[in-house]
Amino acid sequence: MASIKDVAAEAGVSVATVSRVLNDHPSVSADARTRVLAAVESLGYRPNAVARSLRTDQTHTLGLVISDVMNPYFTELARSVEEEARALGYSVIIGNADERPELQDHHVRTLLDRRIDGLLVSPTDGGSPLMLDAARAGTPMVFVDRWIPGVDVPVVRADGRAAVRDLVAHLYRLGHRRLAIIAGPAATTTGQERVEAFREALGAYGLGLPDDYIGQGDFQAESGRRVTEGFLDLPEPPEVVFAADNLMALGALDAIRARGLSVPCDIALAAFDDIPWFVHTDPPITAIAQPTGELGRAAVRALVDRIEGRPPQSVTLPARLVARRSCGEDRDPGQNQTPVQRSTS
Amino acid sequence: MASIKDVAAEAGVSVATVSRVLNDHPSVSADARTRVLAAVESLGYRPNAVARSLRTDQTHTLGLVISDVMNPYFTELARSVEEEARALGYSVIIGNADERPELQDHHVRTLLDRRIDGLLVSPTDGGSPLMLDAARAGTPMVFVDRWIPGVDVPVVRADGRAAVRDLVAHLYRLGHRRLAIIAGPAATTTGQERVEAFREALGAYGLGLPDDYIGQGDFQAESGRRVTEGFLDLPEPPEVVFAADNLMALGALDAIRARGLSVPCDIALAAFDDIPWFVHTDPPITAIAQPTGELGRAAVRALVDRIEGRPPQSVTLPARLVARRSCGEDRDPGQNQTPVQRSTS
DNA sequence: AAACCTCATGGAATCGATTACACGACTCCG
DNA sequence: CGGAGTCGTGTAATCGATTCCATGAGGTTT
Known part of the structure; x- marks a missing residue:
């Protein structure tokens, strides 16, 4: 591969001049510039980014x-x-x-x-x-x-607090009272915050978040499945499962499906993070969309x-709620029911 | 940031020796090695990959x-x-x-x-x-x-020919005779091959692939939607749409849904490239899975x-067919109907 | 004891760029 | 006409590593 020396030789100038042309430094004669550019062209020269990085x-x-x-x-x-x-x-x-x-x-x-x-x-x-x-x-x-x-x-x-409040309001309006969450790892801020925001929003409706209804996930699909199975085995299973990310929601859907239960009739499902596929799942999943x-x-x-x-x-x-059918039909006309299709291109 | 010179100075040796220790060259005394490693540790030295790359x-x-x-x-x-x-x-x-x-x-x-x-x-x-x-x-x-x-x-x-043949066999068995394809860009080999394999497989059943039934897509969701709309507007729309990749299948699903039609009752859908979400779409989508x-x-x-x-x-x-419900129910017990859940972790 | 290895080490060249500095050729202006 | 400034250019130092070569110490062989 040609180096700056080869270009200098070909153009009959010094490497300094070549470098000046390439970094369009002002004081280079038109003549030298032309010859250098011609040499660059004919040798197919490309500056070595490694060498440049070392120096600069x-x-x-x-x-x-x-x-x-x-x-x-x-x-x-x-x-x-x-x-x-x-x-x-x-x-x-x-x-x-x-x-x-x-x-x-x-x-x-x-x-x-x-x-x-x-x-x-x-x-x-x-x-x-x-x-x-x-x-x-x-x-x-x-x-x-x-x-x-x-x-x-x-x-x-993104701050999801307001959207989580909207979600809880939406769920409450639909008649749900026993709400559970599949949390993310406690070591992550998003893992903590989403639980906190959820608990807070529930509080505003006089609802609590019992320990049984907080499942520890790790943001991966498999943990969503595992936690959801735990919820379903409870003597009094929750009416709603809120997954703190989209992969855990996928796992939850797997677990619910495996029991032969249906969403939203038997249990409602919502997720943090909206993705294009949520429009097409059965049923379309209510989610909190981040920008x-x-x-x-x-x-x-x-x-x-x-x-x-x-x-x-x-x-x-701010994040925002995108309500779909996975939590039941919402009769409130103010609610956004149109699936928001985000571009995948 | 500390350089190899600093390490050499700290250890009281030359840079050559430091370099030898770091690249564990055999001829370095135990004493020098210890001193160098101590210096590396105390300075928190990390070799500069840029400089190394330039030299090597x-x-x-x-x-x-x-x-x-x-x-x-x-x-x-x-x-x-x-x-x-x-x-x-x-x-x-x-x-x-x-x-x-x-x-x-x-x-x-x-x-x-x-x-x-x-x-x-x-x-x-x-x-x-x-x-x-x-x-x-x-x-x-x-x-x-x-x-x-x-x-x-x-x-x-991956070679999808055999899997495409399996797909066409599957579709034929389900009674479908008018099959259309959303092709990928002709400039890509996968774009061409999938159409070719499809045409060939259809030929084996005495079926043709009329030009009307070849839609030109670009592997993006939007093109799947557009092409599918074209298919649905045909005087004699196809009974099956086969999308040459998963995003175009998503677009096709959008278009079908927008017309108020249902899969697989009104029209069947299959895709090249299987993904975890296909298990959960409504209905689950038959796809050709690549390794x-x-x-x-x-x-x-x-x-x-x-x-x-x-x-x-x-x-x-080889790629392989994963049959799900988007093409109708298959009564052949030999066919794999179990959704294959690929790990997302 | 001389010749010869082996081993550990340091000095210095090198990779391919950028850039400070020096220098000569001009131009400009008093 | 001479000093100052400008402009184009080249020489050489530099970035941080690797590695060839020389050197000297120490050990082995004859």
């Missing part, structure tokens, strides 16, 4: 460490992150932590070794020393979706602000 | 250029690729081409600029000069899922073989 100490690369790529929510997040980053001149390296702290650490470590310019993280757990050290050491970092309390890192996330694309873009903007020396800002966007 | 001309990174990350099939492929690569000591940079040739080119270009060790591509189109040049110039490359004919690059893919994880792993192995100087091998694995 910039890789123009962002790291994105995500909890679980197979979760459509995160897939969409990753997509929007890559898009915005590309628009701003950055590439993205995605690391899939698969909800495993040690994998998360592995990715953070390799990304730092590669000297990425900044890190976007959706932490799987309370935060490894590695990550906290990196943040303290000055690595530009932004938390997205989930975050770690007590660390001075901007957070870009996923906007979150990804805002996170990148915050990170790039930080990298380029501008003050980064935390961002919190 | 190896990045231990693979590029994966994928047609569409939002398609669950490719998401799963990406995941298995990353897993296998990690096991072999490589990182993966994913580029999402979004079925757009110019984006694909963008990613190939940046990946080559970054001097990745090898490239895994699922080409969006017939192949840009850029990619073909890179292959000819000796960049280790492997095609996965889709490929470009006439290029000397190993191909790892996605195995494909990803095989592709990485082939690429790494090529990179490390071993002869790479093309791999073709």
Whole structure:
């Protein structure tokens, strides 16, 4: 592969001049510029990003460490992150932590070794020393979706409290009184918050959230199935199961189906995180939709602000309820019953 | 950030010795080794991968250029690729081409600029000069899922012919005679092959595939919707719609639902590419399942073989039919009716 | 005891870029 | 006409690693 020296030789100038042309530095003669560009063309020269990075100490690369790529929510997040980053001149390296702290650490470590310019993280757990050290050491970092309390890192996330209140109101209106939740890992902020918001919303209607009705999941389908089976085995099973993410809702649906029960007649189901498939499940599933694309873009903007020396800002966007049929028919005309089809293109 | 010089100074040795310890070169005294490791520890030193790559001309990174990350099939492929690569000591940079040739080119270009060790591509189109040049110039490359004919690059893919024959047999047995297909882009091998296999299988039953029954899609949900609407507007609409990928099937389901028609009573639906959600749609969708994880792993192995100087091998694995209810009830007991739930974890 | 290995180590070149600095050729202006 | 400024260019240092080569210490063989 041709290097800058080859180009310099071919054009009959020094490497410095070639470099100047390539980085369009002002003081280069038109003549030299033409000859260099011709040489670049004829040799098919492309600058070596590795060498450039070593010298400039910039890789123009962002790291994105995500909890679980197979979760459509995160897939969409990753997509929007890559898009915005590309628009701003950055590439993205995605690391899939698969909800495993040690994998998360592995990715953070390799990304730092590669000297990425900044890190976007959706932490799987309370935060490894590695990550906290990196943040303290000055690595530009932004938390997205989930975050770690007590660390001075901007957070870009959705606030689901209002939407959860809307959901509980919706369920209450439909006559449901015994509501259960499949929670996410307590080590994640989203895991905690969704339970908290749910409990709070129930409280407003004088309803409690007994321990039996809080199942511990891990944001994976299998845990949704397991927890739901536990609910169904209870002497007094809940009338509604609210899954704290879409994969656990899928698992719950499996478990309910396996018992020969039907949604929403026998039991109602709702989920946090809306995805295109929820429109087509049997029945369509009521969900709380996050502005996923906007979150990804805002996170990148915050990170790039930080990298380029501008003050980064935390961002919190509202989530909203999308009512479908999985909780029963809603006769209140004010409620949004039209399935909201989000683009998958 | 500490460099190898700092470590050398701290340990009281030369940088050469530090490098030897880090790459466990045999001739280093136990004493020096201890001192170096202590210095590494105390400084929190991590080797700069950028500098290392510049010197060794190896990045231990693979590029994966994928047609569409939002398609669950490719998401799963990406995941298995990353897993296998990690096991072999490589990182993966994913580029999402979004079925757009110019984006694909963008990613190939940046990946080559970054001097990745090898490239895994699922080409969006017939192949840009850029990619073909890179292959000819000796960049280790492997095609996965889709490929470009006439290029000397190993191909790892699934062969759906037998499964398509099984599907047509299944449909024929259920009494369907007017079968239509939503094809993928003609520029992709999978787009062409699936139509060909379908036509061939129909031929075996004395059925034809009229032009009216071939809709041109682009592997995106929206095109599935559009094409299906066209089918439904025909004077004699088909009895079955076979979508060449899962997203177009989703679009087809939308279109059918929008007309107030029901699957499978009014029209049957089948898809290429099985995904976990197909078990839960209304009705569950009959699909042709690819051994996605195995494909990803095989592709990485082939690429790494090529990179490390071993002869790479093309791999073709069989796909298989997973019959569900979207084509009607099958009374043949030999047919697999159990929904196959693939793990989403 | 001389010759010869082996081993641990350091010095310095190298990878391919960027960029500070020096320098010569011009132009401009008093 | 001469000093100052501008412009285009080249030389060489630099980034952080790896690795070839030289060197000297110590041990073995004859």
